[in-house]
Amino acid sequence: MLDVCLLGTSGMLPLPGRWLTSMMTRFNGSSLLIDCGEGTQIAIREKGWSFHDIDTILLTHFHADHVSGLPGLLLTIGNSDRTEPLTIVGPKGVERVVKSLLVVAPELPFELVFKELTTAEETFAIKGMEITAFKVSHSVACYGYSIRIRRNGKFDAAAARERGIPVSAWNRLQHGQTVVDGDVTYTPDMVLGPERKGLKVTYSTDTRPVPQIAEHAAGSDLFICEGMYGEKGKDAKAREHKHMTWAEAAKIGAKAQPTAMWLTHFSPSLVRPDQYVADVKKIFAPIEAGKDGKTIELNFEDEL
Amino acid sequence: MLDVCLLGTSGMLPLPGRWLTSMMTRFNGSSLLIDCGEGTQIAIREKGWSFHDIDTILLTHFHADHVSGLPGLLLTIGNSDRTEPLTIVGPKGVERVVKSLLVVAPELPFELVFKELTTAEETFAIKGMEITAFKVSHSVACYGYSIRIRRNGKFDAAAARERGIPVSAWNRLQHGQTVVDGDVTYTPDMVLGPERKGLKVTYSTDTRPVPQIAEHAAGSDLFICEGMYGEKGKDAKAREHKHMTWAEAAKIGAKAQPTAMWLTHFSPSLVRPDQYVADVKKIFAPIEAGKDGKTIELNFEDEL
Numbered sequence: 001m002l003d004v005c006l007l008g009t010s011g012m013l014p015l016p017g018r019w020l021t022s023m024m025t026r027f028n029g030s031s032l033l034i035d036c037g038e039g040t041q042i043a044i045r046e047k048g049w050s051f052h053d054i055d056t057i058l059l060t061h062f063h064a065d066h067v068s069g070l071p072g073l074l075l076t077i078g079n080s081d082r083t084e085p086l087t088i089v090g091p092k093g094v095e096r097v098v099k100s101l102l103v104v105a106p107e108l109p110f111e112l113v114f115k116e117l118t119t120a121e122e123t124f125a126i127k128g129m130e131i132t133a134f135k136v137s138h139s140v141a142c143y144g145y146s147i148r149i150r151r152n153g154k155f156d157a158a159a160a161r162e163r164g165i166p167v168s169a170w171n172r173l174q175h176g177q178t179v180v181d182g183d184v185t186y187t188p189d190m191v192l193g194p195e196r197k198g199l200k201v202t203y204s205t206d207t208r209p210v211p212q213i214a215e216h217a218a219g220s221d222l223f224i225c226e227g228m229y230g231e232k233g234k235d236a237k238a239r240e241h242k243h244m245t246w247a248e249a250a251k252i253g254a255k256a257q258p259t260a261m262w263l264t265h266f267s268p269s270l271v272r273p274d275q276y277v278a279d280v281k282k283i284f285a286p287i288e289a290g291k292d293g294k295t296i297e298l299n300f301e302d303e304l
Numbered sequence: 305m306l307d308v309c310l311l312g313t314s315g316m317l318p319l320p321g322r323w324l325t326s327m328m329t330r331f332n333g334s335s336l337l338i339d340c341g342e343g344t345q346i347a348i349r350e351k352g353w354s355f356h357d358i359d360t361i362l363l364t365h366f367h368a369d370h371v372s373g374l375p376g377l378l379l380t381i382g383n384s385d386r387t388e389p390l391t392i393v394g395p396k397g398v399e400r401v402v403k404s405l406l407v408v409a410p411e412l413p414f415e416l417v418f419k420e421l422t423t424a425e426e427t428f429a430i431k432g433m434e435i436t437a438f439k440v441s442h443s444v445a446c447y448g449y450s451i452r453i454r455r456n457g458k459f460d461a462a463a464a465r466e467r468g469i470p471v472s473a474w475n476r477l478q479h480g481q482t483v484v485d486g487d488v489t490y491t492p493d494m495v496l497g498p499e500r501k502g503l504k505v506t507y508s509t510d511t512r513p514v515p516q517i518a519e520h521a522a523g524s525d526l527f528i529c530e531g532m533y534g535e536k537g538k539d540a541k542a543r544e545h546k547h548m549t550w551a552e553a554a555k556i557g558a559k560a561q562p563t564a565m566w567l568t569h570f571s572p573s574l575v576r577p578d579q580y581v582a583d584v585k586k587i588f589a590p591i592e593a594g595k596d597g598k599t600i601e602l603n604f605e606d607e608l
Contacts (some may be wrong), residue, residue: 012383013345013376013379013380013383014343014345014346014376015346015349016346016349016350037376038342038343038345038346038372038373038375038376039318039342039343039346041317041318041342042318042319042320042342042343045319045320046320062407062408063408064375064376064379064408064409065376065379067408068342068372068373068375068376068405068408068409069342069372071342071368071372072317072318072341072342072368072369072372075317075368076317079316079317096407097407097408100404100405100407101372101404101405101407101408103366103400103401103404103405104366104367104368104371104372104401104405105368105372
């Protein structure tokens with residue numbers, strides 16, 4: 001089970017009743033956050049999710065509305081008795097930027113581990129999740145992220161018995177591990193069926209439409225995408241500020257065909273996002289306007 | 305007229321419905337802010353006061369809950385079309401700390417002017433206000449501030465006429481300026497009565513009780529003072545964390561005798577501040593619990 005919460009939907013600056021755009025997931029006792037703007041810690045508290053369990057923070061880029069809540073959040077995580085290391089992933093310079101912000105919070109009771117993204121695309125494993133960072137197109141280096149939870153094939157007990165694999169090895173094989181028993185090696189493919197559909201969430205904010213967004217959003221159960229401007233006549237502004245209109249975002253949705261799609265990172269001028277939804281549903285029907293605190297529980301198909 | 309708003313009352317971290325402690329004033333078209341924690345810009349927006357007019361920011365000290373909202377606020381002030389310089393006053397290192405935070409907001413459309421406090425007490429003039437910074441006692445260097453608006457004596461037109469002072473000089477003399485007219489010098493004391501009572505606001509957070517707080521709060525129309533702990537049995541905790549109990553704050557009030565006194569910087573454990581007010585009123589009757597957005601309009605006595 002993967003819980004996903006869109007903590008906020010504001011772009012540029014936080015507003016009364018609209019927190020800055022960020023996303024939080026819970027999977028297998030571990031929480032992950034994408035971006036942390038001013039007030040994100042209050043949004044987490046309103047949601048009631050644990051600070052202590054935040055193991056990973058992915059940063060899309062280093063504009064203030066995406067990172068300036070870090071000192072406060074990290075201090076609050078420290079006050080939740082966390083002592084285990086916390087990993088922060090971000091574009092080139094992530095350690096310098098975060099440490100610069102931490103001038104006002106120099107002492108934390110846990111270690112920070114930094115992972116700097118230096119290539120256009122990078123996949124890494126963290127707490128049972130496979131995370132792919134992919135570079136998008138903003139005024140500064142900016143990444144989108146796909147979070148994937150893979151699902152092994154079904155365990156075939158009959159096949160395991162037939163091959164004479166000892167029962168003591170079954171559990172490890174079932175979890176995808178290779179088992180060496182004296183001279184004999186058992187591999188998962190001996191007892192597992194084809195990989196089943198896992199879970200995938202893709203998140204992309206602060207970017208012009210570029211092909212890699214749809215490529216990564218394809219096959220996602222949920223695709224959270226920036227939509228800075230919902231109103232008509234904002235195309236030039238979107239290009240100028242390196243953001244997207246809702247129509248541009250919807251076209252990416254139509255290409256990627258995720259199961260669900262939520263727009264976020266609304267301009268302060270977008271006072272009533274709901275009134276622009278019908279128009280973009282004509283481009284991609286599943287699209288919805290994000291809302292602060294909007295949450296979904298994603299389950300493996302055979303566990304529904 | 306001096307408007308004073310206590311923008312928030314939370315200490316340590318921002319909570320849903322309780323912004324971090326900071327204060328804003330408006331005087332003569334110029335606004336001043338003391339401290340800027342995570343979310344302070346949202347509190348200002350809720351209050352509806354102008355971002356553009358913020359000319360001065362006084363920082364008490366460099367703990368995250370008092371300064372980490374600066375990047376977001378300064379960007380928002382920039383978006384309000386401000387181009388005039390903005391002065392930031394704070395303890396030693398103020399320029400280094402603020403510039404370190406601004407790693408995520410490197411470009412502002414106005415100049416920042418820094419004023420570093422290096423002595424235990426310092427008085428300076430800014431935008432028609434006389435500001436005194438006084439060192440208090442916290443775990444890091446921390447200052448309280450008094451803001452004073454002086455009020456010249458009444459202009460005595462009869463005396464001016466008697467002395468043969470030309471009418472063209474009256475206005476400047478009335479505003480405390482010396483006028484040289486050929487060989488003759490006219491000074492304000494020739495035509496002004498004794499200085500009248502002005503306005504004074506004193507603000508002190510994050511400190512143990514030390515004598516200089518009462519010394520500076522004396523004669524204030526409003527004294528805003530930290531009161532981290534309202535509940536009984538928190539004396540040791542207050543000493544350990546270099547904060548104050550409400551009783552300790554009330555004793556300062558009783559000594560200083562300000563006209564009004566508001567407590568602020570409440571611990572997250574202080575869920576219902578109001579229930580502790582009656583007890584400390586026995587020590588100093590005018591004391592009140594601060595509330596987010598609590599505002600007062602202070603006027604010169606003869607303009608009421």
